[in-house]
Amino acid sequence: MSPAITPAMIGQVIISGILAGSLYAMVALGLSLIFGVMRVINIAHGPMLMLGAYTTYFLYAGFGLNPYLSLPISMAVLFVLGAVLQRALVFRVVDAPELSSLLLTFGISIALVNVAQLAFTSDLRSVEYLTGSWVAGPFAFSKPRVVACLIASAITAGAFLFLQKTRLGKAIRATSQSREVAMVCGINVQRIHLLSFGMAAALAAAGGTLISMMIAIQPEMGQIWTFKSFLVIVLGGAGNYPGALLGGLLLGLIEQLASLFLTTQLSEAVAYVLLVVVLLVRPTGLLGGRQT
Amino acid sequence: MSGRGRMFVAGLAVLVLVLAVYPSFGSGYGVRSMLQLFMWMALAGSWNLISGLTGYVSFGHVAFFGAGSYTAAILITKAGWPWLAASLAGGLGACVLALLIGYPCLRLKGPYFAIAMLGLNEVLRALVSYFEGLTGGGLGLSLPTLQATVPVYYVMGLTAIGVTALTYVIITSRFGLRLMTIREDEVAAEAMGIDTFRHKLYAFLLSAVGPGIVGGLAARDQGYIEPISVFPLAMTITMIVMVLFGGKGTVWGPVLGAATLFIFQELVWAQFIYLHQLLFGAIIIGVVLLMPRGVLGLLQMKYRLPRTI
Amino acid sequence: MTLKALGSSFVALTVLFSSLPATAQGPIRIGASLSQTGTYAKLGNYQREGYQLCIKELNAKGGLLGRKVDLVVYDDQSTPATGVRLYEKLISEDKVDAVMGPYSSAITEASVNVTEKYQKVMVAPLAATTSIFKKGRKFIFMVISPAEVYLEGLVDIAAKRGLKTIAIVNEDTLFPKTSASGTAEIAKKKGMQVVFQEAYPKGNQDFSAMLTKIKAANPDVLAAATYFDDAVAITRQMKELDVNPRMFGVTVGGDLPEFHNLLKQNADYVYGATQWDDQLPYPGQKEFVAAYTKEFGHEPVYHSAAGYAGCMIYAEAVKRAGTLEAGKVRDALLKLETKTAFGDYKVDETGFQTAHKMVLLQWQDGKKVTVWPDELAGGKPRFPTPPWNAR
Secondary structure (H helix, E strand, C coil), rough: CCCCCCCCHHHHHHHHHHHHHHHHHHHHHHHHHHHHHHCCCCHHHHHHHHHHHHHHHHHHHCCCCCCCCCCHHHHHHHHHHHHHHHHCCCHHCCCCCCCHHHHHHHHHHHHHHHHHHHHHHCEEHHHHHHHHEEEEEEEEEEHHHHHHHHHHHHHHHHHHHHHHHHHHHHHHHHHHHHHHHHHHCCHHHHHHHHHHHHHHHHHHHHHHHCCCCCCECCHHCHHHHHHHHHHHHHHHHHHHHHHHHHHHHHHHHHHHHHHHHHHHHHHHHHHHHHHHHHHCCCCHHHCCCCEE | CCHHHHHHHHHHHHHHHHHHHHHHHHHHHHHHHHHHHHHHHHHHHHHHHHHHCCCCCCCCCCCHHHHHHHHHHHHHHHCCCHHHHHHHHHHHHHHHHHHHHHHHCCCCHHHHHHHHHHHHHHHHHHHHHCHHHHCCCCCCCCCCCCHHHHHHHHHHHHHHHHHHHHHHHHHCCCCHHHHHHHHHHHHHHCCCCHHHHHEEEEEEEHHHHHHHHHHHHHHHHHHHEHHHHHHHHHHHHHHHHHHHCCCCCCCCCCHHHHHHHHHHHHHHHHHHHCCHHHHHHHHHHHHHHHHHHHHHHHHHHHCCCCCCC | HHHHHHHHHHHHHHHHHHHCCCCCCEEEEEEEEEECCCCHHHHHHHHHHHHHHHHHHHHHCEEEEEEEEEEEECCCCCHHHHHHHHHHHHHHHCCCCCCCEEECCCHHHHHHHHHHHHHCEEECCCCCCCCHHHHCCCCCCCCCCCHHHHHHHHHHHHHHCCCCEEEEEEEHHHHHHHHHHHHHHHHHCCCCCEHHHHHHEECCCHHHHHHHHHHHCCCCCEEEEHHHHHHHHEEEHHHCCCCCEEEECCCCCCCHHHHHHHHHHHCCCCCCEECCCCCCCCCCHHHHHHHHHHHHHCCCCCCHHHHHHHHHHHHHHHEEEEEEEHHHHHHHHHHHCCCEEEEEEECCCCCCCCCCCEEEEEEEEEEEEEEEEEHHHCCCCCCCCCCHHHC
């Protein structure tokens, strides 16, 4: 019982897919960074996004701060938290088998969500700042999502420039290619780990700030983003930074098109099935698991 | 057999005997709780078969539990099967599922396998919701009311014993030795002439049977299942933590881990409803960092026991 | 050593689960498992407060059958499996004298197997799914109107104003799904055409593709069988995608004050179904609202009122039966016809509710106004809902 699918509808879901995909790409880039440098899959990535969203909410509700202006603050707060977690806990599983790192970060994830529940309660919160859409012909461009897409693209571009052009960024890439060689070249690998974890948390926080204006904020909002980020980086190639970009856009489009042509219920399943197919054909993701 | 070994076997026999007569004097809740504990022992033991022995981390093992639940529930409600046969069929169903997905997924390595398994669970839940003609979709399936807690208690207990016995047989066999070789170094295992894929697949199939049967029994006992309640990620995590806590790759680790964590949960749960999850998170972190080889690992080191018991 | 560790664990366990002695002629203990954590935490807590207020008032009036009444509550973490075990614990371990229902249809559907086994009467004030009561169970009683008729008001208003088409969406779980198919039935009966129907998974955050399809189907009415989170998300995303039905209504969530707190002026014109609101002319209504607000520091919602009324109905049946014995209380509940602060109570021979009325409210300038049924309405619906760009 569904209307016939018209080109206008396909156009609309492609718009939605790209808008969502740009956010996926930015958030997943963080996860990819950690995996690339440390070979750790950080399950607490989504909860970091949740904490970013709460930071924005409290600055908005408490001090009336424009939510877009809270972006650098929430990124800075989470950068520090990420670095602290890395220093305190995660560094101990850097070379352990993947089970240890998966479980450790899962434990951190549960702890963060529950601390948030105790501190902020499970009540939904929202930042009702920018709502509605710009309408152009048959297409609607959601205002908060378009702005979020632009900001996310800028941040992602910034992160790439940083990785490509600066000494520190080059050190991060070198570490992710080979830790031993990086060490021999005089790179302080411990510091690089700290920095990448902090950056990753900051990217998640940026995602949290931006989506705080789209969906309701609550302690359990983050986990779904961990899984989406997984999908993205595995599709693109874990540890491959441009791969995160490709994977993000792909996931956004796949989800939307699957929801359109099939049903919302199956969209996640379609994404996972495609993932397994991609992995079977290219076991290290579309762009390969290593950065070239 | 050493004196210590004999004592151990005698102790086990007494324990099994006590548990066998427990329903005659335990309360309804006591029986149901022990039944739940058996369930966790079987689940943890099964996860250990694939992940503890081969090192392939199944992050979606609850998929087999859910598959078993639905197979059994459908056979009971739509085909009028008795619950015991239906639960065994649940084990078979889970095994078939393992064959279908093991073929592609076991070729993936490391985190890719873990994520693929996680995805499998999501896919299954979505499919079960979608094909509502058979499964009732989001309405769930309600089984005819039937008082079966005590018989289910026995079958669940036997399943837990079965999984543990199977683990013992495998670990002490050449097959088990090969699986552990794969865990330590898959390339070397291959070089030694072990057909690694086939070995992994067999282990995977065996690890799916237990959760399938247990899923069917749990569905019968609860009387009502719905997609979100039989495919929860949290259940996989609990299995993993139990095995890790007890000691992975061992015979008794899953049993010990399941018992300890289950009792802990029962005791803490009522007292600190809001802190309970937080404590669970802390336990996970503690186990990973402080005793990666579990309680048994510590005991083995202290008393120089073999690494596999 | 391994043996000792194992052995002592099991000894501990056996001690733990061995039964406690039954309490004799002390207070009457009423047990309930409610969601205090997890997805249903918010609504489960409202229900708990309803129970608590009821028990407090019973005790203030000298208790029940001359005995004081105590409430024993556990948290089922919003999962059916835990609910089952908790009712087993309440009855077989804590030996409570009576039980009250949990929150949500799914948890009731699972738990009722235990209460039936022990032949305990369970008044289930927040289970709205008809099928629970239609499976030949003897001791379960319904208090609220069934899921199927939640949106009857929305459809009724629409049909009376000559609207022809309706789109229906629902979360894919027991209550919303039942509610959605009920809405479709009613719409067809009233001559409306269902032009779109789709379910979405629990926890879904992105409704854009679904709303794109709805926009293309261009229905006069959009009916969403929701819980609170998705009711908020769908409203927001409708604005983002410029979806403009002439009426939009939700089953659960639209009635909570938080709906407006979160959405601000975007909540206006949204219709919310509710079992009850604090403006209705029911006996004891005002006193209940005042006492509740004083006790808990916030206003009651329908879940609070239903919990309160369910407990009062059970107490009334016990008074009439003059005993706690399940068979007699059951007969009393079957015969009972009464009006509480929550509205009418009367059940058929299966324990299925037949007298209670749903109401439909609409957000108007930040206030809830009851717009249906006519005899209870406090105002007129603002119809049609203007398009988003004309507000």
